[in-house]
Amino acid sequence: MDMYQFLSIDLPPLLTAIFCSLSCALVGNFLLLRKMSLVGDSISHSVLPGIVIAFLLSGTRSSIPIFIGALIFAGISVLLVEVVKKLGKVESGAAMGVVFSLMFASGVFLIEQASARVVDLDADCVLHGQLETIFWFPPKVFSFLSLLNLPYEVFASLLVFCLISILVFIFYKELTLLSFDKELADALGFKPAILNTGFLIIVAASIVISFKAVGTILVIAMLICPPATARLLTDKLKTQIFLSLFFAVLTAIFGYFIAVFLPSFFNLSAVNIAGSISVSSGIFLTLAIFFAPQYGIIGKIKKTKKFAHKVIAEDILGFLFRVSEVSEESTDKLLTKKQLLVPFKGVKIVEKSLANLLKIGDVLKVKNSDGFEFYSLSETGQLRAKNLVRTHRLWEQYLVDEVGVKEDHVHDTAMDLEHFTDEILEDGLAKSVGAKKQDPHGRDIPEKD
C-alpha cells in the first residue's frame, strides 16, 4: 500500500519537479553569469496575455495552444525589453519592469473582459502551478515498462531537460564566451545577437514548459537559487554547472518532503509543494551564503580575522626587532608586557596575537630571578622580524626614490605594505632600490639571509 501510494501520488510530481528544476538550473547558470537572472521573472509575468489569447482563439484549456501562445508572448516580451532599452535608453531593470507589468496588466484586463474565468483561467494558474494534481494509478503488478504510462507532464519536462542539455552541450563554448566576453565573441565571429536570441528562446521554452506544472514562482527560484548556491562554492564554470544540477535535484527532493511529510508530524495537511521547493532552494542558498568555504560570510570574517592577527603579530615582531636594534645592553632587549603593548594601545586582539606568537615560539617569555616576566624574540622570530623590517625599509626607500613620497610620510604606507609583500616582490624591491643600504631615515636595511 505504502509503496503503491508513493508510486502513485509522490513519484510523478517529484520527477516533474526534479526535471523542471534541472532544466531551469542549467540555463540559470548562464543567466546568472550574464547578470540576467531577472529575465525569468520578466518572462513569467509576460506570458499571461499569451495564455488568455490562446485560450480565446482555441477555446480549450489543452496545453498545446496555450504553450504556443505563452511562448510567442515570452518572445514578444524579450523583444520589447530590448526595444525599450535601445529606443528609450532605459536601464535594463526599469525596461523589464515596464514591459512585464504592462503585459501582465493586459493579461488581467483580457481575463476580465472575456469573462474567461468561466473555466478557471486566471493569473493564479500561472503563479502557482499544480504539482499536486500530477498523479497516476500504476498497475498493481509493477514493472519498469509501466513507467511509460506516467502522466505526460513527467515526459514533457524530461524531454525539455534533454533538449536543453543537448543544446547547452553543443553550444557550450559559445555560451561561455557570450557570458564572459561579449566583445570577444563578436570579434571571433560568433554573432552574439543570433546566439543571444537563441539562448533567450531556450530560456523562454524552459520557463513556459515548467510553469504549467510547477508555477512561475518555483521557476524563478530554480533559475536563480541553485546556480547562485553553486557559484558561491566554486570558480569554475563546469563545476558550477554540475553543482547547480546537484542542488536542483537536492532542493526538489528536500522541498517535496518538507511539504508532504513534515506537516504530518504535526497532524497538519500537506502544504503547497511548489512553494515549499522554492523555500528549500532559499534555505540552501542561505546556507551557502553563510557557510561556503571561500565566499561564505563566516569564512570571509574568519579570513579577515586571521589576517588581522597576522598583521598584529608581525607588528609585534617588528617592534621587538627595532627595540633590539637600538638597545646596546642585552637586558634592554627584554621588554615587560606593559612595555611591549605600548604601541598597541586600543587594539583588542593583541593579547591573543601575542599568545599565538608564544605558542609557535617566535617570541619567548623569560622569568628573571625576581619573578618578573620579560618578552624577547626567539631565533626563528628574529629571522622573521628581520625580514619584515627589511621589507619595510625597502618599501620606504622605494616610495621615496621611485614614487616621490616625502620622507616623513612613508612610514605608515610602508607599515601597511609590508604585510602584503611576498618574497618575489621583496627581491624586486631590492633590485630597484639598488645598492642603498639604508632607508630614508638613515637606518640600516637588514641583509637578506
Add this chain to the structure above:
Amino acid sequence: MKKISYFIILIFLLFLSCKNKESNSFSKQSNSKIKIVATTSMIGDLCKNIAGERGEVVSLMGEGIDPHLYKPTRTDIVKLNSADIVFYNGLLLEGKMIDALVRIAASGKPVLAVTELLKESFLLEPKEFQGQVDPHVWMDPKAWSASAVVIANSLAKNCPDSKEYFLSSLESFKEKIFKLDKLSETALNTVSPKTRVLVTAHDAFNYFGRRYGFEVVGIQGLSTESEAGVHDLEQIVSLLVERKISAVFIESTISKRNIEALIEGAKAKNHQVEIGGRLYSDAMGKPGTLEGTYLGMIAHNVSTIVKALGGTLPEEGLLQKINQ
C-alpha cells in the same frame, strides 16, 4: 562532500519515519464501510445523512473555505485516491480541482457530480456571464434534494448490500428538507415584497432568490476570483438608496471589505444600511455546531435574512420545528 552525504541520509531517515506514520493514519479501517470523499462540506453533509453508519465520509473543504479558490494539497490527493467513491458539486464550482478530479475519474473510480440530475432548464445562467452556469445549487433546498438522490443512487449502485438502507435514509432526509423548505417559505413570506432584495458579497444566492421570490444582487460575480468593479458597487449603492433597503449581508468565506464600502457609499447618500448578519454561502459553519450541518446552515440563513429585513420567525426556531 561528507556533510552532504550525511544530509542525504538524514533526508531518507526523515522519509522513512514519515512513511510509517503515514501508514498508520491511512490504513484501511474496516471493509464494511464505504469510503466517501466529498469536496464541499454541503455535499459531505448529504453523504453523512444518506450513508449513515454504513459510510465513512470525508469532506475536503472545511469551515470558511472558498471552493472557487481551493487548491488541492497532497493530503487531499491521498484522500481522493483512497476513496471508494467521490462526490463533487460540478458546474465548475471547484475551479482549481478539475485536473485532479479528471485524473481520478480516468482510473475508473466513480467520480460523480451531485448536480448531474438537474435539468438544463432548471439551471440559471446569469446574463453578465454568458456560458457560465451558476453552481450554487444548494441554496435551493428542493434542488439540493435532487443531489441527495444522485448520492443515494450511486451509493446503492456501488454497494448493493446496503441499497435498502440508503434509500430509506434518503426518504427521511428528503422529508426533512421539504419540511425546512416549507417553513422557510412561510417565514420569508413575512418579509414585505418591497424590501425583498438580498445584497451579498458575491452572487451565491440566485437559486435561493428564485425559490423564495427574492431579488438577488452580488457585488462580486459567480466566482470570487473576479475583482469587484467600482461601477458595480456604485449601481448597487443607488439600488439600496432607491429601494430603501436597510440591510446587506456578509458571507463567511469572503472578505467583508466590499460590503463595508457599500454601506459607506449609501451613508454618503444619507441612507442608513446595516450589516444584516453573516450568511453561510459557499461553506457551512463549524463542524459540531448547528450551522455545521446543511439543514442548520439553511435555517441560519433564512432566519438571519428574515430578522434583518423585518419579517417574523416561528418562536421555537426553524430547526426545532422540523424535528417536531
Add this chain to the structure above:
Amino acid sequence: MFDNYFYFLKKLISVLTFNAGYNAKVVVLGATVLGLTAGVVGTFLVLRKRALVSDALAHSTLPGVAVAFLLLSYFGFDAKNTFFLLSGAAVSALFGSFCVSFISSKTRLAEDAAIGAVLSVFFGFGVVLLSIIQGLNIGSEGGIHNFIYGHTASLRAIDVKMIFLLGLFSIIAAALFIKEFSLVCFDPDFAKTDGWPVSLIDYYLMALVVLVTVLGLQTVGLLLVISLLIIPATIGRFWSNSLSKMTVVSALAGALSCYIGASVSSILPNYPAGAVIVLTSGFFFIFSLLFSPVKGVFASMFRRVSLGFRILLDHTLRDFYEEWEFSKTSTAIADFSLSKNKLKISFFQKFSLYFFRYVKKEKDKIYLTEKGVLKAQEAVRNHRIWEEYIAKFGSVDISHVDFSADLAEHVLSPQIVKELEGAIESSTKEIKESLHTLEKN
C-alpha cells in the same frame, strides 16, 4: 451609437470632476494620491537603478500578510484587520529589502540574482503559508487573496485617509533628503568617497519604497504595485534631465494615470481598476517614449537626421571651397563659380543650398552668396583645426585624419573651436592649408 459615447463621456466627466457617486470619488481620490506618491518615490528608485528591487519587495509582502493573519487568528482577534495585515506586509518587505542589499553587498552574487532569489523564496514561503491557512480551518483566506490582486473598488474613506497621510509623509520625507538622493542616484561613487553614508541613504529610500508598496497592496495588489513605482518614473526620465523636474513629471504621470485609470474603471463594467491604471500609465509611457522632445524616439531621430543634413551641407560647401583653393585662381571666392554639373549633389541638397541662400545661380554658373562664403569658410576652418588637433594629439596618421575629422567637425561648438585653437596654438582666424593633398574628382 453616438448616444452611447455621449453617455460615456458625460459619465467620465462627472467622475473626473468628482461629481459621480461616493464610492467612485473615494476610489479615484485614493488612487490619485497613491499614484502621486509612487511617482515621487519611484523616481529615486529608478535613478538608483533599483527598479526591480520593488518587485522583490512587493512579492516579499505575502509571507508577512500570511503570518499576521495566522497570529491574529491564533490570538483570537479579527483576522481581517487591515492595519495589522499591512503592518505584517511592511515588516516582511523591509526584511526582504534588507536581504537583497545584504546578499548583493556581502556576497559575490550580483543584485539581479539577489532580487530574484528573495522574490521567489519569499513568495514561495507566502504560498506555503497560504496553503497552511487553507488547511487549518480557521476561517477565510479571502482577505489575503485580495492582497495579491488588489481590491480597488472596496477602498473606504478611512483607507484613503491613511493613503493620504502616509503618502504626504513619504513625499515630505523624500523632499527632505532630495540632495542626498540626487547625490546617491547620479554619482554613487563620488558620494561614497566623499564620506556620505550611502548604504544608510539607500535603506532610507528602501523604507520609503516599502511604505508605498504597502499602500499600493490595497489598491492594485502586489503583482501590479511595482508598475506604479517604475512606469511614471521612467516617463519622468524621458522629459527632463534634472532631478527635480523629473520628479515632478513622474509624480504628475503617476497621479494622472491613476486618476484616469480609476475613473474609466468606475464607469465601465469588467474594467478591473488595477489593470486599467497600469495600462493607462503604459499609454503615457509609449507616448513619452515616442514624442518627448528631450529623449523621445522622434526627437532624437529628428536630431540625427538634421545632423546628417548639416553634414551634407557642410561637405558641399567645403567641396566648393576646396575646388576654389585647388583651382589656385586669383579671383576672390565670392566671384568663383562652378558649372552646374560640377557639383555632384542630390536634388535635395541643391534645394536646401538654395533654400538657405548659400548659393546663387547666374547663367548656368553657381556662385556662393555672402552667407555661403562665411559658412563655407567656417566649415573648412573647423575641419582643418580638428584635423590638426587630431594629428597633433590624437596620434592618428595624417592619411587617416580626414576621415575622423569628417565625423567630428560638424558638432564643434564655438567654445570647443576656441579650445582647439588654443591647443594647436593658432589664434588668428586664418584658414590653414590642408594637411593632406586634396584629391579632386
